[in-house]
Amino acid sequence: METRHLHYFMAVCEELHFTRAAERLGISQPTLSQQIKVLEGEMGMPLFDRIGKKIALTEAGALLKDYAARMIQNEQNAKAAINELRSDNRGIIRLGVLPSDLDYRLTPMLVKFHADFPNIRLQVFASTLIQQEVLENKLDIGICLPGPRDSMLTQVDLGWEPYHLIVREDHPYAAMSHIELSLLQQIQLVMYPRTYIGRELVENTCLEAGFGLEPIMETGSATSLLQLVKAGIGGTVQPRGLLEGMENSGLCSIPILNTAPCRNLRLIYRADRFISHATHTFISSLRRFLIDNLRLEDGAQNP
Template sequence: MILRHIRYLLAVAEYRNFTRAADSLHISQPALSQQIRQLENEIGGQLFDRSGRVVRLTDFGSAYIDYARRALLDLDAGQRALHDVRDLSRGRLRLAFTPTFTEYLVAPAIERFHSTYPNIAIEMTELSLEAIEGGLSEDRIDLAIGFTDIRSDDIEAEALFQERMTLIVSDSHPVAEQGVAVVPSQLATLPLALLSGQFMSRFYVDSYFESQGIKPNVAMQANSISAVLKIVRRGIVATLLPSALQYEHRDLKYIALEPRFPARTVALLRRKGAYQTATAAAFSATLRALLETGALSSLSAE
C-alpha cells in the first residue's frame, strides 16, 4: 500500500497530468485520482493543485515529495533484501567502475567472483566518477570502484590501494631503454596520445603539465583507453596512464617520471546507510582477497 501510493505520487508529479500518469502506471485515471486523495487524507494535506490545465505540487506536496523519493529508494532496497539469498545460490550484482579499471582490475575480480558464485547475474557499467555518485545515490548501483576524492556526502569510500600515472611506450619507442626517469623537459618533447577531456585522468595529466611548466606535444586524443594503447603499440607516440596497466598489458614499457605524479587512492564506493546485498558483500570480499594475498596483491604494495 505505501509503496503503491508513493509510486502514484511520483508519477503525477512527473507527468503533471493525471491521465498521462495513469497511462504510465497502467491503471485508470479515476483509480489514480482516488488513490492520491486517499494518500492526501492519510497524511492530512493537499499534495496537488488541480485547478489549472497542468497539475502542480502544492507547497505541502513540494515539502513531502523529496522524503517520498528517499523512502521509495529504501523500500525498493527492502524488497531486494527480502529476495536476497544468503547462500548466494542466486542473485544480482550491479557494479560500476571508472574507465581505467576496465583495463587491469575489473577482469580478474569478475573472473574470480564468477568462478566462486556462477549463478549470480552481474551487471557491469563503465561510468565517470560523477555518474557513479549519482547512480549510488539513486540506488541504480550496488557497488562501485572509483576513487576517494568524491564530492557527495551520501557516498562512503573504502580505500583499496594507490594508483599513479606514468609514461607508457612501446618497446620500440626511443625512450623505452634509456634506463633513467623522464624529466619534464624531455616529456615536453615527446609526441603524446592522450585521453580526451571527458576523462578525469586527463584532468590529472593536465594538472601535472601545469605544475611542471610543460607545454605538451599532444599529437592525438581519443575517448577510448584501448584505442590509445593500440596507437602506442605502433611505436610512434607515448601516453600517460596508470602504471597498474602493466598487470594486463605486459608488452608495453612503463617509464618512471621525475617528479612522479601525485597518487590517487582507489576505493570501493557504496551509498551510506544503504542495505548491502549479499552479492555486494561477497564481491567486496573477493576483491579484498585478490589485493591482500591473490593475483593483485602487488598493487597494494606499490
Template sequence: MEIRQLQYFLVLCNELHFSEAAFKLGISQPTLSQQIRVLEDELGVPLFDRIGKKTFKTEAGNLLEHHAIQVIQQLENAKNAISDLTNLNTGHLRVAVLPSDLDYRLTSLLVDFHKEFPHTKVQVIPSIDILNKVLDNEVDIGVGLEIQLDHRLNCIPCYTETYSLYVNKEHALAEEDMIVAENLINIPIVMYPKGFYGRDLIDTWCTNQQISIDPIMETGSVTSLLQLVKEGIGATIQPSQLIDSFQSLDIRAISIKHSPTRKLEMFYRNDKYLSQSAQAFLKRMETFFASELM
C-alpha cells in the same frame, strides 16, 4: 496511506505531468488523479500545484517525497534481504567503474567471483558519472575516484596509484627509469578525450606542473591508445599498474617524477541492503587492489 499510493506519488514527482506519469505506471490519468487526491485528503494539504498544464510540487510534496523515498527503499531492502536468505548466491549485482582502464583490469576478479557465485548476474558498467549512478540507485556499487564525504554513502578506500609514461621499445626514452614533467612537452602524446577521468586528471596535473600537452590523437579506449603507442604514433600517460595487462605489446612504462596520482575507492548507499554476493564482491575488490600494490 498505502505503498501503492506512495509509488504513484513518487512517479508523479519525477514526471511532474499527470498523463506521462499515468502512462509510465500503466494506469489511467483519472485513476492517478484520484489516488493523489486520496493522499492529499488524508494529509490535509495539497501535494501538487496545478498551474495551467504544468504541475509543481508544494512544500508538503517535497517533504513527503523525501520520506516516501526512504519508505520505498526500506521495503525494497526487506524484500532483497529475504530473497538473499532464501535464494543464496542468486541475484543481480550492478557495479559502475571508471571506463577503459579499470573495467579492463577486473576480468580476473570477475572470473574468480563467478566461480564462487555462479548464479549471480553481474553487470560491470563503465561510466564517467559513477556517483550519480549510485545515488540514483542505478547501480549497487561504484568504484571510482575518491569523492567528497557524503552522508548518504559508505566509502571504502581502495588504494592510491601513480601514473607513468608509456612508450614503445624503440622510443628515445625507452631506456630511462624516470623522467621529469618537462620531458613531456615535445613528445607526441595520445590520450583520452576531455571529459574522461584520466584525461582531466592529467590536464590538472600539467597545469600544476606549469606545462601543457596537446595530444595528436584522442580515443576513449585504453586498448587503442596502447596499440597506437606500440605502432610509434605517440606516447601516453596511464596508471602505472596497467602495464601488467599489456606485456605482450612490447611497450614500457616509465616512472614520472612527482607523477599524477589518483585515489580510488568503492562506495554504496548506506540505506541500501547489500546482498551476501555484493558484500563478497567488495571484499574481493579490496583484496584485488591490495595485490596490485604488492
C-alpha cells in the same frame, strides 16, 4: 497510508506531470489523480500546487517525498533480503567504473568471482556520473574518484596510484629510470579524449606546470592506446600498473618525478540499501583485488 499511494506519489514527483506519471505506472490519469487526492486527504494538506497544466510540490509534498523515498527503499530492501533466502545466491550486481583502464584491469577478478558465484549476473558499466547513478539506484557499487561526502553513501578510500609514461622498448626514453613532467612536452603522445577522467587528471597536472598536451591521436579504449604505442605512434601517460600481468608486451613504464599525475580511488555504495551476501563478498573481493593488483598506495592522498 498504503505503499501503492507512495509509489504513485513518487512517480508524480519525478515526472511533475500526471499524464506521464500515469503512463509510467500503467494506470489511467483520472485514477492516478483520484489516488493522489486520497493521499492528500489522509495527509490533511495538498501535496501539489496545480497551476494550469503544470504542477509543483508544496512544502508538505517536499517533506513527504523525503520520507516516501526512504520507505520505498526499505520496502525494496525487505523484498531483496527475502528473495536472497530463496534464490540460492541469484541476482544482479551492477558495477560502475570510470571510462578508462579499470574495466580492462578488473577482468581477472570478475572471472574468479563468476567461478565462485556462477548464478550471479555481473554487469560492468563505464560512467563519469558514478556517484549520482549509485544514489539513483542505477548502479549497486561504484569505483570512482573522491567527490563530495554524502550521508546516503558508504565511501571507502582505497588509496592512490601514480601515472607513468608508457613507451615502446625501442623508444629513445625507454632506458630512463624516470623522467621529469616537463619532458612530456617533447614526446608524441596518444591519449584518452579530454572528456575522460584519466585524461583530465594528466592534462590538469601539466597545465599547473605551465604547459598543455596536444596528442597526435585520441581513443577511448585502453587496449587501443597500448596497441598504438606498440605500433610506434607515440607514448601514453597511464596508471602505473596498466602493464602489469602482460608478458612480452614490448612496452615499458617510466615513473614521472615531481608533481606526477595521480588518482585517488574510492569504493561507494548506498548506505541504506540491502546488501546481499554475494554482493558483500564481491565488495570484499573487489577491495582486495584493487589494493593487491593495482598496488595502490595507502591513504587517500598522494603524500
